[in-house]
Amino acid sequence: MQGALELAQELIRRRSVTPEDAGCQEFLASRLAAAGFRCETIRCGAVTNLWARRGAARPLLCFAGHTDVVPTGPLSEWLSDPFTPTIRDGRLYGRGAADMKSSIAAFVIAAEAFARERPKHAGSIALLLTSDEEGPSIDGTVKVVELLQQRGETIDYCIIGEPSSATVLGDMVRVGRRGSLSARLTVRGVQGHVAYPEQVKNPIHLLAPALAEIAAIAWDQGNELFPPTSFQASNLNAGTGAENVVPGSALLLCNFRFSTASTEGSLKERFEAVLRKHGLEYSVTWTLGGKPFLSRAGKLTEAVTKSVLANTGCAPRLSTGGGTSDGRFIIDICPEIVELGPINASIHKLNEHIELAAFDKLPRIYLDILRSLLP
DSSP: OTTHHHHHHHHHTSOOBTTOOTTHHHHHHHHHHHTTOEEEEEEETTEEEEEEEEOSSSOEEEEEEEOOBOOOOOGGGSSSOTTSOEEETTEEESTTTTTTHHHHHHHHHHHHHHHHHOTTOSSEEEEEEESOTTTTOSSSHHHHHHHHHHHTOOOSEEEEOOOOBSSSTTSEEESEEOEEEEEEEEEEOBOEETTOGGGOBOHHHHHHHHHHHHHHOOOOOOOSSSOOOEEEEEEEEEOOSOTTEEOSEEEEEEEEEEOTTSOHHHHHHHHHHHHHHTTOOEEEEEEEEEOOEEOOOSHHHHHHHHHHHHHHSOOOEEEOOSSOOTHHHHTTTOSEEEEOOSBOTTTTSTTOEEETTHHHHHHHHHHHHHHHHOO
């Protein structure tokens, strides 16, 4: 469909590194207002959020996404300026090309086309955009959801434009996500000279067998839509900088990506039970990054599957893999959520890109879903 490529390029030019929006939402709001949307900007600290709605009736279909992007990394290793959208070899290059300014462009173009095609369409269309998805996610989508809850507003269907596809556009859509639970564990010992082992308690040695046991645990078996819960240690720090000093403490950072087969409480208890078993003197701080969620199967997944198949010839596979997404907040007011967007192979990497063919197919997929759910 015409216009999606140009709109994505305009968004990529804006240096909207979290939590900056760099005017993306204001620019989009002006277009949406011209298409009959009521646009509301919700600012929380340095974060900008946009809630735009066309119509007042139900059902309400919401497109959700984020205008913020991750930092570029070394500019010298990009083949072109990451904020100068560049076309080469049948691809559009730039930071946010895949995650997720192209998806935003695609669903804005689809919404505009649908409004022209059916100015008195059934139900309502909404867009929920934030500049806080790639950051701490405390002033973004979660704040908009809280505001909508206070107003008694709910969403019937939500399409999040996250880059869900694996090898070809539409081959995978996400219908849920695993939860994320992080731990900051400090194990205490007794500092001293390495030559006097009887006078020290080495926290590295004390932690090692406990960590090996934790890493070997099968936390659950997952279920039909979720893989088993996984545990990963991401950082292990200890030492004074001197090779002849046993440190007094060791710091471990680790994370669970957990399915609905486990709970936050069960993971904490089993983890700390191992620490107690090994007699460790420790303190631990837990951070719940997001609970696992699973969308209800219904009209949305049916419409998505039919539209993807019609426009790509590919039947999408339903998945709950990947990291977290803002769907973990939206699920509180919306029972049916899918994540549907471009190929994710280059996201957060140098030379992020999207296939040019996606700019024709992805808006058509979104438009057909609108036609199906808001006749």
